[in-house]
Amino acid sequence: MAFRGPKVWLWRWRRNPLKRRADSVEAWVLLAAWAVTVLAGVLAGLTTARTVEQGMARERVEWRPVVALLTEQAPGTADSRARVSSGEQVWAKVRWSARDGSPHTGQARVRPGSGVGTPVTVWTDPRGRMVTQPATPSEAHTRATLVGGLAGVCAACVPFVAGRALRSRLETRRIDRWGYEWARFGPLWGGRTTG
Structure with missing residues (x-):
């Protein structure tokens, strides 16, 4: 050491x-x-x-919440809702109107077996496009x-x-310079340096 x-x-x-x-x-x-x-x-x-x-x-x-309506039957059955935990949801197509009244559609998470026309809350940006909850x-x-x-x-x-x-x-440059200086002055020392 x-x-x-x-x-x-x-x-x-x-x-x-x-x-x-x-x-x-x-x-x-x-x-x-x-x-x-x-x-x-x-x-x-x-x-x-x-x-x-x-x-x-x-x-x-x-971003604002908007009430959207299901446009199709959600996958799953109504009886599966009783057996499914309250947190489980499926994707279904929904429709909503933007602030300017223009219609929009998209996919939202809903409870399994929800029927056509079921209201769902979705979040939209100022243009009416669906976004995630902020x-x-x-x-x-x-x-x-x-x-x-x-x-x-x-x-x-x-x-x-x-x-x-x-x-x-x-460091590489310094080592090269040491080598150059050693080659230049080493022979001037005379005598042997190894035993």
Whole structure:
């Protein structure tokens, strides 16, 4: 196990006679990469979360429930309704009128065996198109947090990977330079270096 010695804070920026310009460049590249990674992740996450939450709040304001009527017999039988749990539903074709009076049709979830003309509540957007029920404020907050977190992680990956690639390139260049300097000054030492 190698001895590392005491941990020194900010060692990359301290004065050292053995420190080369490449070491300073690498230190600043690392600092910049971490700063941009954190900044990009936080900004992207917060912006995305706010946008998602505002969009869902707009949906809660604009989307309205409308009473639609079944245009066909729902699959299943009326006796199956007694045996089926209250949460089980089937798809059936329904018809409703938009705010401007234009007729619309679509598929909605209804109880099995429901007859033609049975009223069903569906949600519509301002154009009268069927949409899902809008998210509650707490559901919207949860979704916005999850989407914002994912967007933040994805955005932070870009500068992080770029910083790692640049650091790898600097390290390769530094090792090549060491090899060049060793080849240049090694023979000047004279004598044997191996036993």
